[in-house]
Amino acid sequence: MLSKLRTLCLKGIDGFQVNAEVYIAAGLPAYVVVGLPDAAVKEAKDRVVAAVRNSGFDFPSKRITVNLAPAEIKKAGTHFDLPIALGVLAASGKLGKKPPAALEDTFFIGELALDGALRPVAGVLPMLLALKELGKTAVVPAGNSAEAAVSGIKCLSAASLKEVADWLTGAAELKPCAAQENKPAAGAPAGDFSEVKGQPFAKRALEIAAAGFHNIILVGPPGAGKSMLARRFGALLPSMNFDEALETTKLYSVSGLGLAGRLVRERPFREPHHTISDAALIGGGASPRPGEVSLAHNGVLFLDEFPEFSRPAIEALREPLEAWKVTVSRVKESVAYPARFLLVAAMNPCPCGYLGHPTRDCACTPLQVHKYRAKVSGPILDRIDLQVQLSPVKYADWEAIPRGEPSAVIAARVMKAIEIQRARFKGGHARANAFMAGAELRRHCALPEGASSVLETAMNKLGFSARSLDKILKISRTIADLEGAAAIKREHVIEAVQYRMLDKSSVPTFGGI
């Protein structure tokens, strides 16, 4: 007997339809899966046998062939358990003489436990979104019910193989998936900017970063508050719109992190440790998975101790920083994961950490400092518009410094600047000031009389390179936007110069010599 079912599979973060065919023939008992299954799919056999028997059915001792079509695309995941088990039941006549009509019209996803219970699987949301236009029904494990509801697809949830079989034979009903109340993720609250004392320049630079989507690097000694500021940075960004939230949730779902079963509404903040491998950072593996840069999609990627990351890891950031996506190529497939994140990097000013410290002496030679900074290569640094120096707050100043502005106040200014940019870049390539290049840069960053002399002075007296001039222009544009000014003014350019501290010559200069 032959049975045909429908299920789904993932390629990157997009789902596609898969037909599962099960054929039971006379012959020596055997079980073969064809259609480029990976190890997890092949293992489905043992789970399916146990689950079928423990659900009160016989497992036929015959020659069973399972085909997953289209046969040329590699299939991975444990969610083929349910369709295969149902296919076996249908082909062996356990679901009635004639396979029920619902069998061919419904999409099945689910991993089986040995006792026949259904376990939640990763990637349900992106798989279901592949059905958007079809108007079909899907059956998902009860544990994925809330996540499935996010997709807007008509979904039923089941707790076990028996329940699904009963539904197919008309003996019982399945519960439709219901959306869960959207409560914020568990974990420590991000904190507010008003809790950070001092650091006016760093705070202002973060405000500019949020407004213009500029990547930023914070340079400062240990204990200056780099991580504290970075963790609060997300609060300055506007909340995600539905499309962004869906995209991010898809990535979380694919990584198996979406099991909380809700739409990810707050912007992601990812903080991988500096010992991370390049594959884990940008994505990869034998069967590709999104890396940290993709999990930070639409959010913030915070890389503390930036020069301590391995060279391959730092260099691997080039693709996502330029193309906003990561392409993972394997022999049989090539998948792309979106990765549009705002990079917040942090580093010490020198290997010992105390260069420029108000009270402690730095033990590094200029050459050591140079080598340490050179670990962050030019092409990467070139993608980071804002460079700002932090210093520890002296205890004497601690009490005197008033509380800072709350995040919400800064976020409101940021929002206004973002709206100005939306109007500016309507239909254009760039979505924010940070992405301006070439003609766009020249059109939107025209300098007024007197401001180009600022750039000239910065180059001649402060040792800035020509390369930093574009960055200064873009930052000036964002500063002007924050102020609501239509044209860049001289003072905007002067302020922007302050946020390029790594460009200044590290040798103390006298009169620009």
Add this chain to the structure above:
Amino acid sequence: MGVSAEAEKLARVRLNFFACYKSDWLLRLIDLYGGAAELLKRPPAEIAAEGGVMPETAERLAAQTGAADPEKELLAAEKAGVAVLTVLDEGYPELLKKIYDPPLVIYLRGEFKPVPAAAIVGTRKATPYGLRTAGRLAGELAAAGVAVVSGLARGVDTAAHQAAVAAGGETWAALGAGLNVIYPPENRKLADKIVEKGGAVLSEFPLDQGPLPQNFPRRNRIISGLSLATVVVEGGFQSGALITARFALDQGREVLAVPGPVDSPMSRGPNYFIKNGAYPAENAEDIIACFPSEYLFGLRPAKAEAAIGPSEAALRNLSPDALEAYKAIAGDEGGLNADEITARLAWQVQRAAAALFELETTSLVLSRNGRYNKAY
């Protein structure tokens, strides 16, 4: 003698490849045999016997000089635009010839203008006080027409060279490594600038000689030897600046010291010299006053009282904000960073940024690693 001047020069360049701690005994041997060419012809045993040199040293001398290739060195020098001078050549500085052990060979980028020179030396780990004082003295000396001599090292040396170049004057840098290996590497640009502005960068070591610790004390005799006076700006008791000052005393040149705060370890060297009779140097006039009178013709020392702090005019031209920021920075010995200035004056970031930019680009303050200090 029968040896051409060219052959003798080649012999001296060859002899200069011998790595030794002091070169005075080589000069003695040259005198003994009537030239370097003659000296190199002698077998090591004879040099050991007649010259009073240890036999092993004589062997080493023969081996090392035999392995050298002076023709190649001279070609490389010519290609790099480096002049090679021995005491027999014109252009070898007269003052340097007069010291006890003038360098056998000088490799020279740029030129020595016929002006009197003064050395400004000090520690590599200078305080802001030391840096700005070195800078101010060097700037004044250069403006007065005196060449500023130093060693291109980090700290005081760098500040002195930079200020002299900025003032549009002469400055000479004597290195402890070959001219192809400018050390420290971050000062390569500064070395180029010195030559470009008509100064000199020189070394007694072969072009490709790397920086060896034992070579640095030895080059200090060149710094003091080129100069009529040596000014110690800052340095502990172990500082190389003190070695330079002792060379100056041995060479019969003047030594001056910049008085420093008594609670700073970097003041111990100069204050020690002052206690022992060195002139305190507050400004260029103090230094020039020590020059022998025949060198004073044509010098234009500035008035002493104008020398302390930035000029009235420079401050008057500042915007009120920049002036206020300047006062805050100048009032703090350790200097301030941008955040501290913002907090002290209770300003917005934008306002502080504008004031700092103005101060930095008018060179009234210097920024190092994010800290701002007054420049004068």
